[in-house]
Amino acid sequence: MNRVSICFIIPYYKVPLHLLARCVESVRALGDRADWEIRLVDDGTPGHEAEQYLRSLEDSRIHYLYQENKGLGAARNCILETCEKEYIHFLDADDYLFTTQLIQATDLLDRERPDLLAFGFKKVYDESTMRMPEEKIAVTFRGSGTAYMLRHNLHGAAWGYFFRRKTAGDLRFIPRIYHEDEDFTPLLWLRMQHVIVTTLPVYAYYQRPGSIVNDTDPAKVRKRYDDLNTVLCHLREKTKQLPPVQARALRRRTDMVAMAAIYMLMKESPDRAFLYDVLERMRRENFYPLPRAHWSPLYVAFRLCTLCPALVSLLGRTVFHRKRRTG
Numbered sequence: 001m002n003r004v005s006i007c008f009i010i011p012y013y014k015v016p017l018h019l020l021a022r023c024v025e026s027v028r029a030l031g032d033r034a035d036w037e038i039r040l041v042d043d044g045t046p047g048h049e050a051e052q053y054l055r056s057l058e059d060s061r062i063h064y065l066y067q068e069n070k071g072l073g074a075a076r077n078c079i080l081e082t083c084e085k086e087y088i089h090f091l092d093a094d095d096y097l098f099t100t101q102l103i104q105a106t107d108l109l110d111r112e113r114p115d116l117l118a119f120g121f122k123k124v125y126d127e128s129t130m131r132m133p134e135e136k137i138a139v140t141f142r143g144s145g146t147a148y149m150l151r152h153n154l155h156g157a158a159w160g161y162f163f164r165r166k167t168a169g170d171l172r173f174i175p176r177i178y179h180e181d182e183d184f185t186p187l188l189w190l191r192m193q194h195v196i197v198t199t200l201p202v203y204a205y206y207q208r209p210g211s212i213v214n215d216t217d218p219a220k221v222r223k224r225y226d227d228l229n230t231v232l233c234h235l236r237e238k239t240k241q242l243p244p245v246q247a248r249a250l251r252r253r254t255d256m257v258a259m260a261a262i263y264m265l266m267k268e269s270p271d272r273a274f275l276y277d278v279l280e281r282m283r284r285e286n287f288y289p290l291p292r293a294h295w296s297p298l299y300v301a302f303r304l305c306t307l308c309p310a311l312v313s314l315l316g317r318t319v320f321h322r323k324r325r326t327g
Contacts, residue, residue, distance in 0.1 A: 007087070010024075011075035073177065076090060088165050091159055098131065101202040104137045108137060120199040121155075122203070132201055145189030145191065153296075171191065
């Protein structure tokens with residue numbers, strides 16, 4: 001059997017060059033253990049520093065593409081249209097892969113050739129390259145993506161797995177929105193018949209100040225919740241087009257994302273007016289209070305809380321009081 005082939009897709013926009021170098025070198029550490037390539041999409045960054053850096057490596061496996069700024073989803077879609085490798089992995093330019101764990105995951109991918117191989121991650125907080133202690137890879141699930149979604153919660157980030165390009169078919173990211181992964185990932189998993197899940201921490205998730213998830217600008221926070229509502233509505237529409245078992249799996253995922261959104265909203269809202277405004281919009285779309293279901297004990301308990309407006313108000317006041325004390 002030929003070596004497994006992998007395309008690492010890296011969207012790039014105004015990431016410091018030393019972080020990009022850390023990212024790229026973490027893939028190059030694979031050496032010849034796989035037939036790999038990097039396709040970096042520069043999403044309209046001013047200047048040519050990234051292009052010059054990549055060309056200086058003189059590595060024919062690394063490809064640079066420039067596009068006018070269209071957002072993360074469009075950058076990924078651009079490569080999905082043209083990539084010919086067997087597997088895809090999405091890698092953010094300010095993150096990187098742990099060498100030993102990446103080699104283990106790639107070896108497993110090579111041996112078993114699943115439709116999708118999911119793995120764990122570790123948050124990192126500095127700009128150096130951390131090395132994780134070596135550990136034996138442990139598989140925690142084998143089966144279809146639908147079966148997994150009916151019993152487990154997904155980690156929505158699209159960088160958390162390798163997937164077979166052909167099995168993904170025509171699935172693409174919604175362009176120009178935040179939370180595009182929360183839409184793409186569950187729809188992708190529903191298409192996967194042979195899924196392997198391991199907790200091995202392969203991905204180094206850098207907590208960069210000023211990144212989208214850490215940006216507290218009210219306009220950015222507003223857009224995140226508006227876009228998340230768009231994703232929830234899109235997933236709900238998709239359930240109407242699916243067979244019953246897959247539809248149930250997607251409903252579970254949609255409700256769990258709604259639950260997480262309400263929880264994060266209580267923590268992130270700049271003020272009570274913002275909180276109640278977002279909740280009212282979720283109410284109009286029937287995502288708040290949470291739909292009646294028994295997806296998990298936590299879901300049931302949290303849903304009961306959302307049925308009581310006074311309790312939601314109390315939780316909101318508690319959060320904002322703590323913000324004022326610590327701000």
